[in-house]
Amino acid sequence: MELKDIQNLIKFVARSGANEVKLEMEDIKITIKTGEGKTETTILQHAAPLSMATAPIAQAPVEVAAPAAPAAPAPAAADEDSKYLTITSPMIGTFYRKPSPDKPLFVEVGDTVQGDSVVCVIEAMKLFNEIESEVSGKIVKILVEDSTPVEFGQPLFLVDPS
Known part of the structure; x- marks a missing residue:
């Protein structure tokens, strides 16, 4: 650690x-x-x-x-993604794209989200915290794999606000 x-x-x-x-x-x-x-x-x-x-x-x-x-290729990718809004992790924990293994995904690329739409769950210390979008738009990229650890402030999703 x-x-x-x-x-x-x-x-x-x-x-x-x-x-x-x-x-x-x-x-x-x-x-x-x-x-x-x-x-x-x-x-x-x-x-x-x-x-x-x-x-x-x-x-x-x-x-x-x-x-x-x-x-070297990172600046080009950053320029492309700069027009999008980022949903970041508000905590340290494990990122999950669905509420439970037998349920559907919260969001997929192309889905439209509102300011209060739940986009994922982050499990921290055996507590499952629903993470809301806080921005409105269309999901263009999911930056984290399901069931992987995330850190505070780590980008999770890119959203096109237009």
């Missing part, structure tokens, strides 16, 4: 109104306590054996170099 993920989790918990959240994963334990204008975070991370600790450091330059290659 990266520092950015922990910061987003803290922001999410602070906005949710929860008093305390505990998250335990195989190598990390996080407790976030909120209340009356203060947020307290405790992070306990087990130290990895020395041989495991050096492996990610050796791989770090490879990971940094890999995203740089596809950066």
Whole structure:
């Protein structure tokens, strides 16, 4: 878990109104306590054996170099998509395009949505949150695959307002 993920989790918990959240994963334990204008975070991370600790450091330059290659076509795609409005994720969680496996999709490319249309569900901490469009128009692109994790502010849909 990266520092950015922990910061987003803290922001999410602070906005949710929860008093305390505990998250335990195989190598990390996080407790976030909120209340009356203060947020307290405790992070306990087990130290990895020395041989495991050096492996990610050796791989770090490879990971940094890999995203740089596809950066060239990105500006052209950004120019095409700039005329569209973006529906973004208001929270961290798992993105679902339908309310349950046996139900139809909320929206598909070409569907028209209104400002209060439910476009997806994001599951966070076993709670399923319906996400509304907040903009009116036609769905032109779905940017996230079903059942994948999303971050706060991550673009989910592109909407043509015309």
